[in-house]
Amino acid sequence: MLTFFHAPRSRSTRILALLKELGALDKVERRIVTIPRQDGSGGPDAANPHPEGKVPLLVHNGEVIRETTAIALYLTDLFPAAGLGPKVGETGRGSYLSWLAWYGDVMEPVYVFHAAGLAHPLLDITFRGVAEVEAQLTTALSDGRDYLLGARFSAADMIVASPYGYFPDAVPADPKVRAWVDRCLARPSLAWAAAEDDAAMAA
Numbered sequence: 672m673l674t675f676f677h678a679p680r681s682r683s684t685r686i687l688a689l690l691k692e693l694g695a696l697d698k699v700e701r702r703i704v705t706i707p708r709q710d711g712s713g714g715p716d717a718a719n720p721h722p723e724g725k726v727p728l729l730v731h732n733g734e735v736i737r738e739t740t741a742i743a744l745y746l747t748d749l750f751p752a753a754g755l756g757p758k759v760g761e762t763g764r765g766s767y768l769s770w771l772a773w774y775g776d777v778m779e780p781v782y783v784f785h786a787a788g789l790a791h792p793l794l795d796i797t798f799r800g801v802a803e804v805e806a807q808l809t810t811a812l813s814d815g816r817d818y819l820l821g822a823r824f825s826a827a828d829m830i831v832a833s834p835y836g837y838f839p840d841a842v843p844a845d846p847k848v849r850a851w852v853d854r855c856l857a858r859p860s861l862a863w864a865a866a867e868d869d870a871a872m873a874a
């Protein structure tokens with residue numbers, strides 16, 4: 672039994688799109704929960720078993736999996752036929768894990784600190800900054816590859832490109848990075864997930 676706890680138009684929308692890419696929607700029970708929103712709407716939801724009250728959350732046979740990148744890895748491992756993440760022992764597995772972890776451990780914190788206007792030597796030492804984040808993408812895509820792992824689209828592309836869907840002004844200037852962002856954001860699964868979210872919000 673697989674249950675996905677989701678709040679429309681939130682970080683969990685990426686997981687909804689991933690489930691669509693995986694062809695796994697019919698294998699997952701989707702439960703819509705509320706979260707506190709920045710505009711003051713919403714609020715914690717007693718029906719959400721996330722230890723911090725957040726989304727996304729996945730529960731598989733009673734086991735609770737939290738954090739977007741862990742959930743993405745869990746799902747691509749669980750549904751390997753979709754080919755959205757290299758398996759253990761397969762070429763690209765290390766790169767795949769690295770991009771997923773880098774997103775959660777570096778990229779997202781860097782953009783959050785930047786958006787909050789925070790600067791401190793300890794933040795620079797620990798995470799570096801926006802310029803270094805952009806340089807990682809520029810370097811990785813400099814050989815003209817279509818995706819972070821090469822020719823192969825993966826869940827790492829979905830997660831790492833996702834902030835640029837919310838903040839188009841933050842897309843790095845490098846043409847190859849911009850083309851990669853466009854490629855990732857053009858996935859039909861994202862438009863589908865957005866429409867699902869719109870319908871859920873309207874309801």
Ligand SMILES: N[C@@H](CCC(=O)N[C@@H](CS)C(=O)NCC(=O)O)C(=O)O
Nearest residue numbers: 681682706707724725726727738739
């Ligand atoms: N690092 C977490 C962040 C999750 C997160 O902050 N989700 C927000 C929605 S965008 C949330 O649930 N907020 C509810 C709250 O702060 O109580 C992840 O990526 O899973």
